[in-house]
Amino acid sequence: MRLFSLYIFHLIILVFSLLLITPTQSHLTTSAIQLPSQSPTISVTDFGAVGNGRQYDTRAIQSAIDACPIPKTCHVVFSSPGAYLTATIHLRSGVLLVVEEGAVILGGTQLEDYPKESEKWYVVLAEQVDNVGITGGGEINGQGLEFVKRFDEKKNVMVSWNQTGACAGDECRPRLVGFIGCKNISVSNINLIEPAYWCLHIVDCDNIGIHDVSIYGNFNSPNNDGIDIQDSNNTVISRCHIDTGDDAICPKTYNGPLYNLTATDCWIRTKSSAIKLGSASSFDFVHLLFDNITIFQSHRGLGLQIRDGGNVKDITFSNINISTRYYDPSWWGRAEPIYITTCPRYSNGKEGSISDIHFINITSVSENGVFLSGSKGGLIRDLKFSNIDLTYRRWTNYIGGLVDYRPGCSGLVNHNMAGIIMEYIDGFQVENFNMRWSEQKSVGWDNPLDFRPSTVNNISFVNFHSSFYHHHSI
Numbered sequence: 004m005r006l007f008s009l010y011i012f013h014l015i016i017l018v019f020s021l022l023l024i025t026p027t028q029s030h031l032t033t034s035a036i037q038l039p040s041q042s043p044t045i046s047v048t049d050f051g052a053v054g055n056g057r058q059y060d061t062r063a064i065q066s067a068i069d070a071c072p073i074p075k076t077c078h079v080v081f082s083s084p085g086a087y088l089t090a091t092i093h094l095r096s097g098v099l100l101v102v103e104e105g106a107v108i109l110g111g112t113q114l115e116d117y118p119k120e121s122e123k124w125y126v127v128l129a130e131q132v133d134n135v136g137i138t139g140g141g142e143i144n145g146q147g148l149e150f151v152k153r154f155d156e157k158k159n160v161m162v163s164w165n166q167t168g169a170c171a172g173d174e175c176r177p178r179l180v181g182f183i184g185c186k187n188i189s190v191s192n193i194n195l196i197e198p199a200y201w202c203l204h205i206v207d208c209d210n211i212g213i214h215d216v217s218i219y220g221n222f223n224s225p226n227n228d229g230i231d232i233q234d235s236n237n238t239v240i241s242r243c244h245i246d247t248g249d250d251a252i253c254p255k256t257y258n259g260p261l262y263n264l265t266a267t268d269c270w271i272r273t274k275s276s277a278i279k280l281g282s283a284s285s286f287d288f289v290h291l292l293f294d295n296i297t298i299f300q301s302h303r304g305l306g307l308q309i310r311d312g313g314n315v316k317d318i319t320f321s322n323i324n325i326s327t328r329y330y331d332p333s334w335w336g337r338a339e340p341i342y343i344t345t346c347p348r349y350s351n352g353k354e355g356s357i358s359d360i361h362f363i364n365i366t367s368v369s370e371n372g373v374f375l376s377g378s379k380g381g382l383i384r385d386l387k388f389s390n391i392d393l394t395y396r397r398w399t400n401y402i403g404g405l406v407d408y409r410p411g412c413s414g415l416v417n418h419n420m421a422g423i424i425m426e427y428i429d430g431f432q433v434e435n436f437n438m439r440w441s442e443q444k445s446v447g448w449d450n451p452l453d454f455r456p457s458t459v460n461n462i463s464f465v466n467f468h469s470s471f472y473h474h475h476s477i
């Protein structure tokens with residue numbers, strides 16, 4: 004504590020010296036060199052932030068960030084305890100926000116807290132800057148519950164700021180943290196809590212590290228995605244913990260391709276898809292790896308939801324344990340452990356293809372089967388499943404018997420459950436695949452493999468096994 008205050012004292016002096024450029028500068032700079040880190044450290048408190056959770060600290064925080072000498076790495080510290088209420092804050096090149104454990108950056112809940120353009124509605128926003136990040140063990144909180152108009156166990160009804168005309172429908176709320184057009188991003192050791200809309204959004208960036216990030220969002224709030232990686236290259240995600248309503252890790256392409264993403268060592272629960280490519284998919288997705296992931300009671304496990312003509316290539320899912328169950332059908336997903344679809348969003352739209360997809364070492368317990376559906380002009384090619392162990396068992400009372408093509412395409416279609424439903428596939432290898440069915444007569448499932456109208460070609464099954472088992476229920 005003592006050392007810490009002394010440390011802070013030095014920093015205050017350092018900051019003042021930098022600001023005032025007094026004659027004592029060189030002496031104090033020497034003392035700064037003895038600090039554990041070479042980078043300058045600036046505390047938002049020194050710029051007048053009060054951290055009482057009621058008064059806005061926006062100006063103090065932004066001044067602290069703006070006081071960082073460019074292009075050096077600069078630590079901007081939010082000290083604990085403190086809840087720093089703020090409108091949008093803008094990061095600059097070299098800035099690392101350090102939110103200490105016990106400190107919270109609290110996003111404002113008023114429209115006037117955010118920039119005019121809705122695509123810049125973030126609590127923390129880094130735009131066209133390099134070498135930026137967030138760390139420190141603390142929390143960034145979007146106060147998402149303040150955006151719930153009506154709580155509903157099925158799906159909350161959310162506030163919409165669409166009166167500005169800036170965005171449409173009910174998807175008109177601020178995101179939590181955004182990096183747009185940045186290089187060298189590091190988000191680590193931070194809790195991202197209750198986003199009003201998407202949580203961590205990376206757009207048009209290169210070289211991104213996301214490690215030890217914990218994300219929590221209300222389970223019934225739509226669109227509170229975990230991590231959305233859009234039009235970006237070279238992303239490494241590890242040790243994430245995501246418990247939220249909407250898609251947890253969600254690569255998307257709107258205006259450019261997405262290359263090289265790995266996500267490993269994560270735990271996920273969501274009322275939507277744990278991993279989902281799409282549905283925004285106008286450009287290609289290439290070379291993605293998902294490894295050592297636990298997916299708990301989610302509406303969908305591993306999903307490719309390709310709708311806009313982009314092609315998907317070279318994707319591996321390995322060492323993944325999944326449990327999926329039904330939730331209210333107002334959410335996309337029908338408890339599929341694995342869901343691969345490509346179809347045009349609109350009837351005259353482009354059809355993207357999906358090729359070279361491997362599933363290795365996957366176990367699951369789920370209330371529905373695997374759904375693999377290409378389309379006439381966008382086949383699924385060279386799909387490989389190895390060491391797969393799937394258990395099928397019903398334990399909720401939600402309605403089954405629906406195949407889910409949403410969004411767009413054929414929508415929800417009545418169709419009995421099957422172990423694997425396949426259509427428009429060319430090249431499918433299955434090796435060491437075990438399917439176990441709980442003996443629940445009333446459920447009416449009995450079809451391990453469902454080849455829909457002969458659109459499936461060149462398939463091989465090696466060591467495939469399917470059988471009933473007796474489940475001892477209470």
Ligand SMILES: *[C@@H]1O[C@H](CO)[C@@H](O)[C@H](O)[C@H]1NC(C)=O
Nearest residue numbers: 163165166168170171172173
């Ligand atoms: C805002 O979105 C809601 C919900 O989708 C819709 O009912 C309403 O008409 C929209 N208002 C405007 C001005 O767009």
Ligand SMILES: *[C@@H]1O[C@H](CO)[C@@H](O)[C@H](O)[C@H]1NC(C)=O
Nearest residue numbers: 132133134185186187188210
């Ligand atoms: C990104 O970081 C790498 C090494 O960490 C460095 O060589 C490169 O110059 C950085 N890029 C930018 C744009 O600063």
Ligand SMILES: *[C@@H]1O[C@H](CO)[C@@H](O)[C@H](O)[C@H]1NC(C)=O
Nearest residue numbers: 207208209234235236260262
């Ligand atoms: C990602 O890489 C692709 C292929 O080289 C390139 O076209 C695209 O512009 C890159 N995107 C970014 C954000 O660097």
Ligand SMILES: *[C@@H]1O[C@H](CO)[C@@H](O)[C@H](O)[C@H]1NC(C)=O
Nearest residue numbers: 209236237261262263264290
């Ligand atoms: C993707 O990763 C590979 C191998 O690490 C690298 O050679 C390639 O340049 C990367 N692609 C992009 C678009 O950065």
Ligand SMILES: *[C@@H]1O[C@H](CO)[C@@H](O)[C@H](O)[C@H]1NC(C)=O
Nearest residue numbers: 242267268269270295296297
């Ligand atoms: C898998 O991820 C978990 C964290 O979810 C980690 O504890 C474990 O060490 C990882 N296993 C391997 C083999 O890396």
Ligand SMILES: *[C@@H]1O[C@H](CO)[C@@H](O)[C@H](O)[C@H]1NC(C)=O
Nearest residue numbers: 294295296297322323324366
């Ligand atoms: C999945 O379950 C298997 C068998 O219980 C276990 O060996 C493996 O470590 C688990 N993997 C993950 C990612 O939890």
Ligand SMILES: *[C@@H]1O[C@H](CO)[C@@H](O)[C@H](O)[C@H]1NC(C)=O
Nearest residue numbers: 294320321322363364365390
């Ligand atoms: C799959 O699991 C086996 C047995 O646990 C292991 O030896 C192998 O390395 C795993 N494969 C991959 C790609 O992780």
Ligand SMILES: *[C@@H]1O[C@H](CO)[C@@H](O)[C@H](O)[C@H]1NC(C)=O
Nearest residue numbers: 385386429430431432461462
């Ligand atoms: C069948 O599929 C396998 C792998 O999926 C591929 O290697 C092979 O070339 C295909 N054969 C034909 C005749 O297309």
